[in-house]
Amino acid sequence: MGISTDYDMVIVGAGPAGMAAAIYGSRMGWRTLVLDKVAVGGLAATTSIIENYPGFSEISGMEFAERLRKQAEKFGATIRELVEVTDIECNKFPIKVITSSGEFSTKVVIISTGTNHRHLNVTGESDFEGKGVSFCATCDGALYENKIVAVIGGGNSAVTEALYLSNVARKVYLIHRRDSLRAEESLQKQILNTSEVEFIWDTIVEEIEGNEFDGVKRVKTKNIKTGEEDSVRVKAVFIAIGIIPNNELAKKIGINLNENGLIIVDKNQRTNIPRIYAAGDITPGQGQISVAVGEGTTAAISAFLDMKGGDWYGQETKTG
Ligand code: NAP
Numbered sequence: 001m002g003i004s005t006d007y008d009m010v011i012v013g014a015g016p017a018g019m020a021a022a023i024y025g026s027r028m029g030w031r032t033l034v035l036d037k038v039a040v041g042g043l044a045a046t047t048s049i050i051e052n053y054p055g056f057s058e059i060s061g062m063e064f065a066e067r068l069r070k071q072a073e074k075f076g077a078t079i080r081e082l083v084e085v086t087d088i089e090c091n092k093f094p095i096k097v098i099t100s101s102g103e104f105s106t107k108v109v110i111i112s113t114g115t116n117h118r119h120l121n122v123t124g125e126s127d128f129e130g131k132g133v134s135f136c137a138t139c140d141g142a143l144y145e146n147k148i149v150a151v152i153g154g155g156n157s158a159v160t161e162a163l164y165l166s167n168v169a170r171k172v173y174l175i176h177r178r179d180s181l182r183a184e185e186s187l188q189k190q191i192l193n194t195s196e197v198e199f200i201w202d203t204i205v206e207e208i209e210g211n212e213f214d215g216v217k218r219v220k221t222k223n224i225k226t227g228e229e230d231s232v233r234v235k236a237v238f239i240a241i242g243i244i245p246n247n248e249l250a251k252k253i254g255i256n257l258n259e260n261g262l263i264i265v266d267k268n269q270r271t272n273i274p275r276i277y278a279a280g281d282i283t284p285g286q287g288q289i290s291v292a293v294g295e296g297t298t299a300a301i302s303a304f305l306d307m308k309g310g311d312w313y314g315q316e317t318k319t320g
Contacts, residue, residue: 005094007033007078009303010106012085012097012249015042016289017280018112020066026075028304033106035099037084041065042114043243043281044289046136047157048164051186051287052057061138064289088253090273102204111250111263111271112280113297115243115287120152124208124216127237132216132236133208138159140236141168147180147235150175150219152205159183159191165238166196175200177224200232200235208237245282258284268302269295277303304307 009025011018014036016246025032039045047061056064080101089096094105117135119125125133134140137151141164149169151162154176160183165172179201181188191197192318195271200221207220218233245261256264256272263278264270271278279295281287 003094005105006105007031007104007106008301008307009033009108009110010035010095010097010104011033011110011112012036012088013042013114013246013280013282014040014068014079014081015111015112015114015280015292016044016064016068016195016297017299018042018110018115020070020196021073021110021112021279021300022072022077022079023068024297024300025304026072026077028286028300030076030300030304032072033104034072034079035083035085035097038081039065039081040069040079046138047136048141048160050289050296055276057216071080085249087168088111088249088276090253093275095275104136106203107307108275108301109276110269110278110290110296110303111255111276111278112299113246113249114281115245117239118242120205120239120241122205122207124210126311128208128210128216128237131212132210132234134236134238137164137238140238141165144169144236146170146252148173148233149235149236149238150205150232151238151240152176153242154178154181154183155240155242156183156187157242159187161240163187163191163194166194169196172197173200173233173234174198175203175205175219175221178202200228205231205237235281243281243287247282250278250282265279267298269299270302270306275303275306 008030011034024033041255042286045061045065072208084100087098148171162174202225203221210216221230262284269277277299279299280292
């Protein structure tokens, strides 16, 4: 197609999937634009320590994000943070991407909008956000040096957060609604051997209490087996109870989603809309950085090959 466009590829979301697509797209010589309403790195940037990305035995989420940025920029990708994509006009060519900071025409779009933190939806949670309620230990943990804090959840995120905080805080309560963790074995081993962490099992948080001056002061809890209610004094509550997909844009433009609100893609990361691809945690998968990177890579390569014409791989669908 000989129509001129501002970019060859626009990537919505600068997490590991989007940045991998940007690295591949720009290295293939495509004029590549990455837009993110927050910043490079996505949720991975808020992870304290990444220990399972092949080739890095240990790297902080922030450093990983910075490396992704430098690598994509080195190959010529343009990265714009704090820019929200509000709509995509994809029923004609070229595609028009409408943002909070102008419109861009492009040949293809990769949606890698990822996920966001799930909320507890209890009294006090929103009132004390930024005053003791946090969703990111790496971002806010240092504020609670030598203090007593709580982490809520039992998955990989909660355990990673609690391990990070155990090096900063005096004591970490890990409050989980079951009597066992769902985090992977190696994380479980680490946390069960960390003396600063005390587990409060079978327990939910019913309210987060405090005042405007001091911020969070305590959490009200309830044991779901015995019904017993209690109050735990903490200076901060780190909530790590899972994620919800950032799928508003996908919904708006008519991309097919599965029952969990994730974008259905074929094995080459194509969505149901021609020239719109999706990759990373917004698609069904394992929620791993390495998987997101692979999917971003696949999306960029298949977009590139699709624009050269022809169905290169067939259309096996991944519905999750
Ligand atoms: P997750 O695996 O879905 O775990 C969420 C945890 O929160 C579960 O233990 C769940 O309890 C609990 N929970 C959910 N809703 C709750 C509520 N309303 N009140 C109390 N507890 C609640 O989520 P995640 O730990 O955030 O991880 C998200 C994804 O990122 C996963 O795919 C994970 O593998 C990935 N991740 C990977 C790493 C790593 O590889 N090192 C690190 C971080 C995240 P139940 O157990 O009862 O369901």
